[in-house]
Amino acid sequence: MHTREAVLADAQAIYDLIGTYSGDGTLLPRRLPEICENIRDFVVAEKAGQIIGCGALHLYGPHLAEVRSIAVYPHHRGSGAGRQVVDALLREAERHRVSCVCLFTRIPEFFSRLGFSVAPREHLPDKVYKDCCNCPRLQSCDEVPMVRGQAPKFAILPRPFMAAQFPITIRPLEGE
């Protein structure tokens, strides 16, 4: 088994794999055009020419990236593929010299083994502005925010209208 950067030809296989876990809400659903558009975010784990795992790194800026869509097919779980995918995404974040990698998860134990620790979501306002403000579970979120590195506590995305109902302390960017 090895990991590699995804190419466009992998998009359908990634879509199918994420679909395995999005039906019951374990993973957020991703549409095929969205996966194609963001294919350069993805890493896949491959065994005997078959994609058995995937994950993505969304870049917000040098202050923040987010690990998303981590999945390994049920019959390949427990063989290290999940760890290898996350490690590959962390190397990618390092290559971009990103100072904090975040994620939201219902399995914090898995990610704490990989160096992540729990942080308040208010420390990740870009993530909140991009996703949480549009989420029906904004006020009843059951996912645990985690970070690896220094949580930025500021946003570079514009504050959406919805955020007025979700108080977050935002510090301006240095130099602004």
Ligand SMILES: CC(C)(COP(=O)(O)OP(=O)(O)OC[C@H]1O[C@@H](n2cnc3c(N)ncnc32)[C@H](O)[C@@H]1OP(=O)(O)O)[C@@H](O)C(=O)NCCC(=O)NCCS
């Ligand atoms: C989470 C998931 C990606 C893990 O993949 P995997 O290939 O089985 O994980 P690995 O074999 O690399 O396990 C690495 C370590 O994490 C542990 N681990 C695996 N799944 C775990 C879980 N659900 N909770 C806690 N620890 C877990 C393993 O025991 C192993 O520990 P070790 O280093 O002490 O041996 C996989 O179970 C999955 O696809 N789950 C459904 C989708 C999902 O929940 N994704 C995460 C969304 S945030």
